[in-house]
Amino acid sequence: MGPLVQSGRVPLTEAFVGALRDLFGERLQTGEAICLEHGRSETHFASMPPDAVVFAQTTEEVADMVRLCGEAQVPLIPFGAGTSVEGNTLAVRGGVALNLSRMDRIVAVNAEDFDCTVEAGVRREQLNEHLRDQGLFFPIDPGANATIGGMASTRASGTNAVRYGTMREAVLSLKVVTADGRIVRTSRRARKSSAGYDLTRLFVGSEGTLGIITEVTLRLHAIPEAIASATCSFDSVKGAVDTVVQSIQLGVPLARVEILDDMQIRAVNRWSKMDLPELTTLFFEFHGSPTYVAEQTETVRELAEANGGGEFRWANLPEERSRLWKARHEAYYAAVNLRAGAIGWATDVCVPMSRLAECIGETKAELERSSVPATILGHVGDGNFHVVFSIDPTSPDELEEVKAINARLVRRALDMDGTCTGEHGIGLGKQDWLVEELGDAVDLMRSIKTALDPIGILNPGKIFS
């Protein structure tokens, strides 16, 4: 993306602001600092602040907001933790950011049903702390401590998806405020249903453009009896990827398997004070009974060895394991900070497993020719990987170079029957690629958008403009 500018922006009227003030009092804020905070991106996008920020506390308040914005034709942008990376929450046309982070109640945990219902502003770490005593956990882990509502909106996934699925599989039901201010529930709490269109899955991944998610019912899992984590270095990307493909072919239920290239390991070593060999590395996690975990690890260890992998370095004490995964979670910041004062650009593609080694290999070769430092890391069990660039903000040339590398990466993934984004969403950054990827199917998406949000107030300018 070039530096986008906000367009079509109409100042809020005094009457509209007065109506908001009547409803929300001090929870309506229009100061420059708070608007800027809600108009920044984690990555390279230009700042696009809203004109106001409202902190909602209930679903009914969200419905009031939607009605007010509908009447006044003011854009409304749902906002969680602000951790998205494709400009998904930027106020392209101004309007009001609806901050849901104070809707952070855990409404119910149904341990026997392995589900829970939470408000959209609950963060995933908060949820897992709450669940731990009951022997349950929520597996979806995009790295950032995102809100559950934001994760649902972006169809997030992350390190555990190879075993436990993505938000697509994790969400059982949603409470959603529609563009005309109605409150609907998309599904009951049964684990499966054939009752009509799958509205749950339609809202998951719709990036706040079809309705505003205020409550999420999630599938949970039992904390496994045994957990083992390890790292293993490889001479080649191909050896690492082949190890994973063969493990899955043998039915090993890898709970996590992450790839980090040599540059990413270097960044992690520096940022998180680790001492990993600076080679392409797999981070593994195995879940199950002690016997079963031992069987899994032995199978994978043998495959790794046959594919040129080194020794397994185990991290089996809880604190060692935490340190390892914390380093993985901070990999984005580690990569951006390869250079002081740099800004980050995180891109994301996903390809069929059979093409992954080739896709990463070609990308790696291109990165090595580039003057911009960049790392590769990814959820190798899903065929999904990221490239993180560390860009000098004073250099327009670097931004252009990264833009071109990103374009070639996405085209490479599409040519392999992959997708332009495995888990970051379309936001602002991947709109042209969405059309390239799905063609006329995007017209169906537009028809659905028009049907559910006819005046176009919900997060306008995202997914398609």
Next chain:
Amino acid sequence: MGPLVQSGRVPLTEAFVGALRDLFGERLQTGEAICLEHGRSETHFASMPPDAVVFAQTTEEVADMVRLCGEAQVPLIPFGAGTSVEGNTLAVRGGVALNLSRMDRIVAVNAEDFDCTVEAGVRREQLNEHLRDQGLFFPIDPGANATIGGMASTRASGTNAVRYGTMREAVLSLKVVTADGRIVRTSRRARKSSAGYDLTRLFVGSEGTLGIITEVTLRLHAIPEAIASATCSFDSVKGAVDTVVQSIQLGVPLARVEILDDMQIRAVNRWSKMDLPELTTLFFEFHGSPTYVAEQTETVRELAEANGGGEFRWANLPEERSRLWKARHEAYYAAVNLRAGAIGWATDVCVPMSRLAECIGETKAELERSSVPATILGHVGDGNFHVVFSIDPTSPDELEEVKAINARLVRRALDMDGTCTGEHGIGLGKQDWLVEELGDAVDLMRSIKTALDPIGILNPGKIFS
């Protein structure tokens, strides 16, 4: 449902039939017998034949059909194997049945990616025979040898869903003909994506009302190294259900776990010449490495014993296993044929696991008071169960009684935060219940239907009228 009648039916014009004849020649059929065959239901619904049947051979032909029907405003009903049980393919307003069973090519199997692409008319048994040599299988198993297109349209699931998910999880991508005759692909072949709205999941379960599925890309699984099957009888429904809940809580990845009540076992013993104790019975299947299967079975055996279960009867030879699951698959016919000349009514609800024992228990008590023979069988690991009634077709009273029992069953499930259908779809039979279940959310479904099929030619009168 009372005996519905076809309404709003307009005879096909000669010009329209001529246009079909030009395109399809002998593959257009208008004889009474073939129309009746496409207008019958597996269950209690009145016959509602279409005015013509067309056998399509390619996606392009389907697109031609849709355009012709659109211009002439003639209803078009996609038809696979005709195994649905809620009247999902009946020609409520006449029109043309589009039989896709000759689109039965397996387009591609990508073994390394664990996926395949098939035409909509491929049947699940055909697919599994094709896959066997490659060590792969497609797990979704609704019992009937349905077409993959039909299974996608109904969001089918069945015996393996507890481990492998439903068609919701199994479908990676679809080729769909839209109501205006365009051919779209809903997704690329990557295992996950955040690229825009989840059109794949929107079409899965839409029962042919939003578009016509002509190709399906499916996730596959490796045939497990070891498979073990067993049955176990219980004195009480609660003991059986508790065994399953506790097994799942301990993380046992049950591949199949089916409940059959005493009446259903009696029916199976008679129909399939089995000699099972006529008590509430669980049918289990375990998948994994030999060690892991042994560990799973030992855990479950101990839990069963603690919950009043009898001895495990093993069926470990492939032919014994086939016999067992064949008996399970024929359970519907076994139940209907508890009385000679009876017609069947198969209903289907799904509730949160914590309410399942109660829901089955109350239902069982009611069935015991009824004069109509009925059985209970279900996918107990999902909270999903069926009641099959064996109805005297000469008795209007019996039909009324079953209608009332079904209504109370569905209300019971809804009161437990369950769904009116776990896997059969809405079709004609569950339309009022859909509204009761989801309220205003059904209006969103209607909006989507209008957006994607504005003149309403695709399987009209289904899901909502």
